[in-house]
Amino acid sequence: MSGAGLEVTAKIASRVEAFVRDVVVPYERDPRRDHHDCPTEELVAELKDKAREAGVLTPHILPDGSHLSQRETAIVLQRTGLSPLGPLACNTGAPDEGNMYLLGKVGSADIKERFLRPLVEGRARSAFFMTEPASEGGAGSDPSMMRTTCRRDGNHWLINGRKAFITGAQGAQVGIVMAKAEEGACMFLVDLPDPAIRIDHVPNTIDSSMPGGHAVVTIDNLRVPADQMLGEAGEGFQYAQVRLSPARLSHCMRWLGACVRANEIATDYANRRMAFGKLLIDHEGVGFMLAENLIDLRQAELMIEWCADVLDTGALGTAESSMTKVAVSEALMRVADRCVQVMGGSGVTADTIVEQVFREIRAFRIYDGPTEVHKWSLAKKIKRDWKAAQQQGAPV
Template sequence: MNLLDVERDPAIADLRRRTRNFVDRHAIALEDRAHVHHPDALDAALAALRPVAQAQGLYLPQLPREQGGLGLTWVQRAVVLEEAGRSYLGPGAMNCAAPDQPNMISLLRQGTPAQQRRYLEPLAAGRIRSCFAMTEPAPGAGSDPSMLQTRAVRTEGGWAITGHKWFITGAVGARFAIVLAQTDEGPTQFIVETANPGFRLVRSIPAIDPYAIGGHGEIVLDHCKVAHDAVLGEVGQGFVYAQQRLEPARLSHCMRLAGRARRALELAQAYVTRRHSFGHRLADLQQVQAMVADCHMKLHACRLMTLDCAARMDAGLPVKTESAMTKVFVSEALYQVADSAAQLMGALGMSEDAPVALILRELRPFRIYDGASELHRATLGRRFLQSTPGDNP
């Protein structure tokens, strides 16, 4: 299914309309500055919205119908996630927000039936939350996952995990974490319940983005004992699984955050049409018109790159190169759109009296999360230079 197929599909058009209506009438109506850096207040708002999203048939767009989802393709998902992303509450209300969304996909792909019953089912139902714990303080894993320091050793009853993780999105209030740790056989993923005595949430790290569900936690694992069945997938395959998780995760970010940037532009356009300066509406000034036009072109380019990558994923094609290019371009272009929106609104765009300043703060970390732009550029450059002309690297 390509862009034209999506545009012509009446079922997807109806789903887009219903998602936008849900976001406008329910999610945006519940937005509150009290949610800024307040995971508990944010969780309460999402808990109120999820039954509404379920009743309106908008819940779990990323999961198959057998798991209670909408069974959408990646291309179809792009349309829905962009509309959901117009509010910071939209994706969480529809249970398609990070880190739970990619964790659900990991559990669906690598989880045993018992793990899926214990973790995937309540996660999909919205009864619990989760996090993914890979990033570590120096000299541990960051942009280079091969620097992984957290260690898991076999014990008589299973495994003992020791390590230090930080900037773990979703950690505050999570019921379990998918922890990446080094073993003798290689990096391995473990499901660790946060009630485990060896698992300690040190703090929620204050960060630039205001609405991260579950904040960004710092975690210490101190001889954290788990059973053999806590391994997610196969021992030694953790990096493979993390990469499989990362490509769809970064593409989903592109979809959701495109909605945030579009919301910022919508607000800026409304502002310049009613604001007068030096005897004219701001909207009548050519420089303002040019800024608005540039923003729409960037959004269009972002959408096309995202849809192209989504179509390749639907076709079962590898997207290692395409997802990296899309992530770099989209993360930078969306921030530029939000920055222009804030500029168009002047002092109001710098304040929390309007959502644009907060949207700008949400978009800035995307150039770091899921791989910094500089890392992706270096990797892409090497890949292109080493490829044979005409090949798809």
């Protein structure tokens, strides 16, 4: 996948930003929400139609099917994130964006035509079935604990197990299911809905930006044709790694955009609101918080650019994306929290998106690997690198 060049990317990003600010932002007050406060399918479809008309649907994938580089994608996806509804409208949200990237990289021609094309065209949503219920000892941050099984049955595979926190499973048309065979982890493409995949429960969660919520599902004797496996049996974790770092980084891109917008709202409030005889911005305690926001936002942007450059070399960037996910999610949490604090009572109401951004970023610190798991993984790498250096006689 090749990039488009920064000049072309800048034009795409400009169109996207204008669309999100002018067309999508007014929809933030649209009442079409389900009982989990997630946007309804009707609302998402309407937003995608608007994006299609404006020529900004799936803007990170060019008309010839090529993908923007990660550096270029960062520029565009940050703009879609300026509203929590922006990624849904522009078809750059999770888990679809990550699933499109994976299928574009490793899918067969048949899989690309059957499963990828509807996603790119915005005619379908997808779900990635990997995480399992913790109460049952299933895989979470540690995918090696996977309990969902698959076994050959003629020219099909039979899959059984339970999955949890499956974003967008309710209402999805495309599923990517991970299961464990004797050969190791496997990854399958499936059409949804399927009676063998039963949604047991969609819990209310702190976040509310992703249609379908985060479902708990039971997979009961799901039969999948062998040609709908990605690669060969036992290669599932290898393909998961292809998706992992770019999808993790895309979250950083989108939520950076959301925090940029939240900071704009908090800044506007501080420059209009009077208290104790002067504007809030003129009170050092408030002004310093907004100054710290600018610092954190710029540092987050630079971390994203650095990691994107690493991925653009073709490297997996596992350690780099871990560092970026930790740095960006923690920085954006500070930004979102300060925005709420600056706005006082207004910051905890639904009158602006600041309150929602705070909730979404809090969830972001957990999904795609909690901060602590990434730090633990990095500490293990530090130890490995130290041992390797000692064996090579490196000076201390």
